Amino acid sequence: MRLNIVVLPGDGIGPEVTGAALDILEAVSRSEGIELQHRDYPFGGAAIDACGQPLPEETLRACLASDGVLLGAVGGPGYDEAAKRGAPRPEQGLLGLRREMNLFANLRPSRLYPGLEAASPLREEVVAGTDILIVRELTGGLYFGEREEGTVSALDRLPYSAEEVERVARAAVQAAKGRSGKLVSVDKANVLATSRLWRMVVDRVAAEEGMEVEHILVDAMAMYLVSEPSRFDVVLTENLFGDILSDQASAVAGSVGLAPSASLSDPGRPGLFEPIHGSAPDIAGQGIANPIGAILSAALLLRYAIGAETAARKIEGAVEAALAAGLRTRDLGGRATTMEATKAVLQQL
Numbered sequence: 001m002r003l004n005i006v007v008l009p010g011d012g013i014g015p016e017v018t019g020a021a022l023d024i025l026e027a028v029s030r031s032e033g034i035e036l037q038h039r040d041y042p043f044g045g046a047a048i049d050a051c052g053q054p055l056p057e058e059t060l061r062a063c064l065a066s067d068g069v070l071l072g073a074v075g076g077p078g079y080d081e082a083a084k085r086g087a088p089r090p091e092q093g094l095l096g097l098r099r100e101m102n103l104f105a106n107l108r109p110s111r112l113y114p115g116l117e118a119a120s121p122l123r124e125e126v127v128a129g130t131d132i133l134i135v136r137e138l139t140g141g142l143y144f145g146e147r148e149e150g151t152v153s154a155l156d157r158l159p160y161s162a163e164e165v166e167r168v169a170r171a172a173v174q175a176a177k178g179r180s181g182k183l184v185s186v187d188k189a190n191v192l193a194t195s196r197l198w199r200m201v202v203d204r205v206a207a208e209e210g211m212e213v214e215h216i217l218v219d220a221m222a223m224y225l226v227s228e229p230s231r232f233d234v235v236l237t238e239n240l241f242g243d244i245l246s247d248q249a250s251a252v253a254g255s256v257g258l259a260p261s262a263s264l265s266d267p268g269r270p271g272l273f274e275p276i277h278g279s280a281p282d283i284a285g286q287g288i289a290n291p292i293g294a295i296l297s298a299a300l301l302l303r304y305a306i307g308a309e310t311a312a313r314k315i316e317g318a319v320e321a322a323l324a325a326g327l328r329t330r331d332l333g334g335r336a337t338t339m340e341a342t343k344a345v346l347q348q349l
């Protein structure tokens with residue numbers, strides 16, 4: 001099997017965690033007979049520094065021609081400052097890439113790993129058994145609606161078409177069929193027109209697929225995520241709600257540093273795999289970032305890009321074993337560095 005990936009290290013802790021994920025990918029590829037080819041491309045703030053734009057043409061072309069893309073994170077305070085003076089934002093590169101690769105379905109799992117109960121801010125009996133998959137719509141809604149900047153007034157439009165809702169709803173139903181079969185859809189249908197469309201389309205898709213669906217308003221969902229997180233399985237929601245709720249779910253399961261994601265398009269097209277966290281400017285350059293979100297994203301890449309299920313499970317098993325054996329980076333209350341964490345996972349492979 002061959003696997004040709006593009007690596008976008010990006011900014012802040014991005015290069016630190018993609019480096020760790022690549023170490024693991026290379027080890028698993030060797031043992032599983034996968035011929036791994038990878039190449040770095042500039043992206044985000046690093047690309048702005050190198051050539052003035054966050055998503056250079058050559059980077060985009062390489063991503064579209066790859067089997068899959070492994071991304072670290074983009075952004076940082078320096079770029080936020082420069083953007084006030086009219087410079088492009090690193091985050092625009094990420095949105096552009098999601099749009100150009102048509103990555104409409106973003107899978108964001110958060111599971112409480114055995115032994116990590118104490119890392120959760122919630123009481124052990126509340127968080128025990130938590131295993132959530134948020135399916136976040138990724139190429140529509142507020143992120144891609146008409147935008148008007150302004151100092152007196154500003155505008156962000158929130159458009160959704162039935163077709164956009166339908167395709168991500170089908171992805172969520174598919175995911176739920178492979179798990180417990182419980183599907184929750186989150187919206188704000190008591191206020192938003194797009195949420196009423198969302199609910200109607202999700203109901204239709206669920207009925208066609210013979211799947212039961214429970215609708216929960218997003219404010220209540222924010223509450224349930226901390227009061228009874230273990231009752232949820234697959235949670236389908238729109239772009240902005242999914243962004244917010246997935247950070248929350250990750251913290252419930254111990255740390256944002258643990259959470260991976262897969263951003264998928266239509267079958268046969270490359271996906272993008274990245275931890276859900278950002279560039280973490282507060283800890284960048286110190287070698288202490290938790291690499292597990294990136295490492296688990298590499299596992300998702302193996303699974304979704306080339307169907308290398310055995311290799312993916314090997315990585316997931318090694319992470320679980322390393323955590324069970326006591327691996328704790330700073331975000332989990334321990335002292336392990338990025339390199340030590342990577343070694344601990346390698347050792348379990």
Ligand code: NAD
Nearest residue numbers: 073074075076257276277278279280281282283289290331
């Ligand atoms: P963040 O996720 O970067 O950091 C939030 C907190 O979590 C910080 O305290 C950070 O130290 C901690 N954290 C994050 N990842 C960690 C890891 N792997 N190990 C240990 N601790 C970790 O969110 P933020 O501070 O709101 O955003 C910083 C920048 O990142 C912004 O410019 C934002 O736009 C960008 N961002 C990018 C992405 C992405 O590229 N996909 C995602 C989110 C935020």
Ligand code: IPM
Nearest residue numbers: 074075091094095243276278
């Ligand atoms: C994420 C990030 C991005 C988002 C930003 C950096 C554009 O927060 O991937 O969760 O909001 O989607």
Ligand code: MN
Nearest residue numbers: 243244247276
């Ligand atoms: Mn986010």
